[in-house]
Amino acid sequence: MTMSPPVLVVTQLDDATADVVIEELSRRGVPVARVDPADFPDTVIVKARVDASGLGGEIQTATRTVALDEVRSVYWRRPRPYAAPAGLDEQEARWCADQARYGLGGILAALPGAHYVNHPWRNRAAEYKPAQLAAAAQCGLRVPPTLLTNDVDEGRRFVAEYGPVVYKPLYNSDYTDPQGHALTVWVEEVAPQDLNAGVGRTMHLFQQRVDKVADVRLTAVGDRLFAVRIDGAPGLDWRRYYDDLTYTLIDVPPGVAKGVRDYLAVFGLAYGAFDFGFDSFGMWHWYECNPNGQFAWFPAHITSQITAAIADQLQQPDQDRR
Incomplete structure (x- = not known):
């Protein structure tokens, strides 16, 4: 019996959002393979080739073998960073991780004919807040007055003019306390007197509340x-x-x-x-x-509807889903 084309889910093992989609696809009888780039090269083996017909070959995980030119869809979720084998010095490890990122990462982003939800490069481009703000305004969405600056005086003028104003981080970087506990920078209201020389150390985003x-x-x-x-x-x-x-x-x-x-x-x-x-x-x-x-943190009756819509995208990428 010929297997139908698989869906490739690019994510780490503990991803509750990906898990509910994988369960739905499995219930529908759609083959699924999960790959985490951080498992390369320890438990992921790649045999890729490029010739006149394009990209081909296969990727092997601990439990699956997937032909690169047969993947119907890619669900790009939250993979861990590209890694290197243990035992290397810092420079060698960095070099190996870079080769993995541009090698394996380039392969996963170029699967012929695959439908991406979303393509990793489009995800990355869409993560930049200034580009988001400009696009939202361009598309007619109501965007609150916003300032991006590293000038403390300009920040104080903006807060005085548009207050109440909140501060938002531009990117949620990993941040820990001295004991290694994860910390989160929340959206907080700021007053002119709250702004100090620290504003000049990097870019800040202030927005009318x-x-x-x-x-x-x-x-x-x-x-x-x-x-x-x-x-x-x-x-x-x-x-x-x-x-x-x-x-x-x-x-x-x-x-x-x-x-x-x-x-x-x-x-x-x-x-x-x-x-x-x-x-x-x-x-x-x-x-x-x-x-x-x-x-996936929504109540089940909401999560199930979103899950089904994503599974539809991945299962039938060529169909009109309006």
Whole structure:
């Protein structure tokens, strides 16, 4: 019996969001192979070739062998960083990791005919907040006044003019305390007197605070939009208060829906997790889009709908999913 073309899931082992999609694909009888680039070269073997017919060969994991030219779709989630074998000195390890990144990474990003959700290079391009802000405004989404600067005086002027203002990190880097505990930089309100010489040490993002009554997480899978109203957060950043939150599926206004779909087109994304603030007048204020955002923490009746939409994309990439 001939196996149908597989879906390749590029992620680490403990990824709850990928797990629910893999379970759904398996329930549908779709072959799935999971690969984590950090397992190369210890438990991942690559035999790739390029000739007049293009890229071919195979990739072997501890449990699967996948023909590179038969992959129907790639679900690019959250793989660990490329690594090197143990026992090498720092320079050799860095060299081997770079060869893996540009070798294996280049192969995984060039699978012939595969549909990507999302392509890793498009994910990377869509992670830059200034590009996000510019694209959202271009697409007609309501973007709060925002300042990007390393000038403390300019920051103070902006806070005085547009206050109340919040500070947001431009990228969620790994950050730990001296004991090795992971730390998170939350969205916080700032006053002019809070800004000091530290502003001059790197780029900062300041944004007018939205007078919101709720938050909205809108998950876009192709043309299918799943908007969830989030209530119950006692503070600015709802991610700090998961135990207090309630979730309600709501309709998406036509103007927001068009802006979201146009935004996906700008970056060439098949998936995006958009965050909005919802005010008392019913206006949606755009905050950001995570091109690889989580969704499996929603209640089951919401998670299952998003999971099915992603599985549809991966299972039938050539079909119109509108």
